[in-house]
Amino acid sequence: MAWLVKHAIADFDGLHPTRDPLVISWLQSRREEAVAAGCTSAEADELYTALVAFSVYIDDGTGASINDLLFDVDGNPVMRDGVQLRRAQRHFELAIAALEELGVKSSALKEQPPDDRVESLGLDIDLVKDKMCVLDYKRTKYAEKAREVASLRCVDRAELVSLLSKLLFAASCYPAGRPWTNAAWRCARAEFAISDDRVVLSRHAREGILRWACALEGEMEHGVPLAHGAFPSFGSAFCNAIYADASGNQGWSAWCLVGDTVHMCAGPWTPDEIDDPSFIIAEKELLASTLGLVTLAPIGGMKFVYQFTDNTNAEGAMRRLSPKTRRMQLMIERRSEWMLENGVMESAERITSESNLWADLGSRDAVLEVERQAHSLGYKFNLVVSPEDWRETSTWRRDLETAAHSPATSMQA
Numbered sequence: 001m002a003w004l005v006k007h008a009i010a011d012f013d014g015l016h017p018t019r020d021p022l023v024i025s026w027l028q029s030r031r032e033e034a035v036a037a038g039c040t041s042a043e044a045d046e047l048y049t050a051l052v053a054f055s056v057y058i059d060d061g062t063g064a065s066i067n068d069l070l071f072d073v074d075g076n077p078v079m080r081d082g083v084q085l086r087r088a089q090r091h092f093e094l095a096i097a098a099l100e101e102l103g104v105k106s107s108a109l110k111e112q113p114p115d116d117r118v119e120s121l122g123l124d125i126d127l128v129k130d131k132m133c134v135l136d137y138k139r140t141k142y143a144e145k146a147r148e149v150a151s152l153r154c155v156d157r158a159e160l161v162s163l164l165s166k167l168l169f170a171a172s173c174y175p176a177g178r179p180w181t182n183a184a185w186r187c188a189r190a191e192f193a194i195s196d197d198r199v200v201l202s203r204h205a206r207e208g209i210l211r212w213a214c215a216l217e218g219e220m221e222h223g224v225p226l227a228h229g230a231f232p233s234f235g236s237a238f239c240n241a242i243y244a245d246a247s248g249n250q251g252w253s254a255w256c257l258v259g260d261t262v263h264m265c266a267g268p269w270t271p272d273e274i275d276d277p278s279f280i281i282a283e284k285e286l287l288a289s290t291l292g293l294v295t296l297a298p299i300g301g302m303k304f305v306y307q308f309t310d311n312t313n314a315e316g317a318m319r320r321l322s323p324k325t326r327r328m329q330l331m332i333e334r335r336s337e338w339m340l341e342n343g344v345m346e347s348a349e350r351i352t353s354e355s356n357l358w359a360d361l362g363s364r365d366a367v368l369e370v371e372r373q374a375h376s377l378g379y380k381f382n383l384v385v386s387p388e389d390w391r392e393t394s395t396w397r398r399d400l401e402t403a404a405h406s407p408a409t410s411m412q413a
Contacts, residue, residue, distance in 0.1 A: 001099060002056045005063070008098040009052050009091050010045070016078065016087070018051070020068035052091050061099070062120040065091040088114035122169065125226070133223035134173045134216075142166050143216035149201075150210040157199045160188050167212050171321075173223050176340045177215055178321035179333035180208035186326075231347055232304055239304040243351065244292040245359035246284035246311075249274050253362025254292025255370070258300040261380040264370060265295045266362040267391065282313035283327050288363065289314055290335045295386040297344055305344060308351040308359075318348035 018024060027049050034044035054063040065088035070078035077084045092114050096106045112118045116127040124133045134142075145163050149155055164181050171178040183204035190199075201209075214220075232239045244254035253266035273279055289309050297305055309315050317323035321332055339346060353360065358370045371381040 001061065001102065001104065002054055004102065005054050005061070005095045005098045006050070006052065008094050009054070010050065012090065012094055013051050013087075015073050016070050016090075017073065018066070018068050018087075019071045019075065023051075023066055023068050051087060054095065057121060060121055061095065062118070063091065063095060065114065067114065086114075123173070124223075127226070129223075130226050131223040132173060132226055134170050138166075139170070139216045139222070142170055143213045146209050146213035146216065150206045150213060152201060152206075154198055154200055157188060157197050160184065160199050160201075163209070164188065167209075170212075170216065174212075174215055174220060175224065175321065176220070176336055177212055179329065179336050180211050182322075182329040182333065183208050231345065234306055236304070238301060239306075240297075240300045240302045241306040241308060241349075242289075242292045242296050242302075243308045243356060243359045244285070244289040245309070245353075245356050245363045246281065246288040247360075247363045248281050248284065250364050251362075252284060252288035252291065253359050253367070254288055254296060255358055255362065256292075256296045256300055256302075257379070260378070261382055262358075262370070262374040263296055263299050263382045263384055264358075264362055264367060265291060265384050265386045266367050267386070268365065279327070280325070282311055282317075282323075283325060283331070285309055285311035285314035286317055286323070286328055286331055288359075289318065290331055291386045291390055293335060293344075293346070294338055294390050295384060297342075299384065303344055305346045306349050307346050308349045308356065310351050310353040310356045312350065315348045315350050318346065 018027070030048040031044060034048040039048065051066040052063060053065075054061065067086050067088040070085045070087055070090060072078055078090075079085070096111070099106055118125050119135060122135055122138055124135050126133070142163075146167070149160065149163055164184055167177070167181050171181075183202055187199050187201055187205045234241060240256055240258065242254055242256045244252070246252040249269070251266060251268040253264060255262055255264040257263075269284070289307055293305060293307060296302075307318060309318070313323070317328050317332055321336060323329050323332055338344075358373070361367070361370050367383060371383070374381045
């Protein structure tokens with residue numbers, strides 16, 4: 001359906017080229033970006049210079065269009081009832097017609113003609129405010145249900161999973177709240193002896209669900225900025241990159257470049273950490289990235305951080321905020337809180353191990369070699385100490401032990 005709609009609109013746009021100077025200028029810049037990215041002509045038409053975007057999710061279709069005035073290929077205005085038409089309106093009509101060719105009848109009661117604000121899939125998308133928010137009635141319902149479940153010690157498994165699924169959806173507009181569901185998900189998936197359909201909620205689970213209720217009721221800013229302009233390009237004001245790495249049996253490091261100075265933090269693993277089989281490499285990589293973030297971002301005055309790691313599990317944990325291991329969940333929850341408190345936004349990025357050279361050297365007790373190479377390139381070098389309360393992985397172990405022996409969770413062993 002999406003393919004048919006987009007191709008019907010592309011055919012129309014080919015016969016009605018834009019005459020708007022702003023759109024023409026935008027298209028030229030997009031073509032240049034497509035060339036720089038190495039796109040073929042077909043890829044450029046689809047990904048860079050199309051005047052419409054359209055997607056289908058099950059039985060809902062949503063589109064966005066350039067809204068310039070319409071002219072035919074000869075430059076004549078396209079009129080209807082004495083009024084010149086706009087492109088977005090014709091795109092809307094063409095989408096409905098294309099679907100009807102497949103025998104799919106659009107519901108007139110659900111149709112939303114082109115506007116600066118639409119409701120789609122439970123979300124309020126507002127181009128004037130440049131924000132995406134959960135619809136108000138859904139926020140109210142989710143908050144009420146969260147408060148109800150948070151007041152219980154035991155809940156139906158299906159009821160808990162239903163609520164958590166709704167909160168995962170809401171997390172698209174409240175990303176900082178994603179880790180708050182981790183403890184409750186652990187309870188929902190645990191094996192215990194009460195019954196097959198009842199779940200014991202730990203204190204941490206109830207606290208996380210209650211935090212969601214408070215956020216949905218207005219304690220946290222509602223919504224997220226739309227993609228355009230939300231995260232600046234590297235080199236913009238207050239935007240920088242941090243590279244981190246960890247070795248299994250030696251140590252960790254992270255570095256960034258601020259002005260003409262390379263700043264690095266690094267350290268060895270303790271014998272206990274090396275001998276601990278539960279402290280897996282993905283957790284060490286995530287800890288290295290976390291230490292780099294909380295240590296180096298303040299030094300560089302960073303509010304936007306491109307965080308580079310060569311470990312896909314650590315990258316996934318930072319990007320989706322939904323790691324699998326308990327230790328990584330605790331780290332993600334704490335670093336998310338730190339980012340929220342300090343107004344720092346992060347974009348997790350993948351880098352190959354072969355390209356992550358200085359972070360790799362620093363993690364293998366070769367900080368002096370990094371310093372030598374930095375000086376040879378004309379940079380100053382500054383070795384800094386990470387905050388001790390973040391460095392001690394025994395903190396994570398204590399949290400794990402406390403949770404494991406709490407009255408609510410001991411029943412799930």
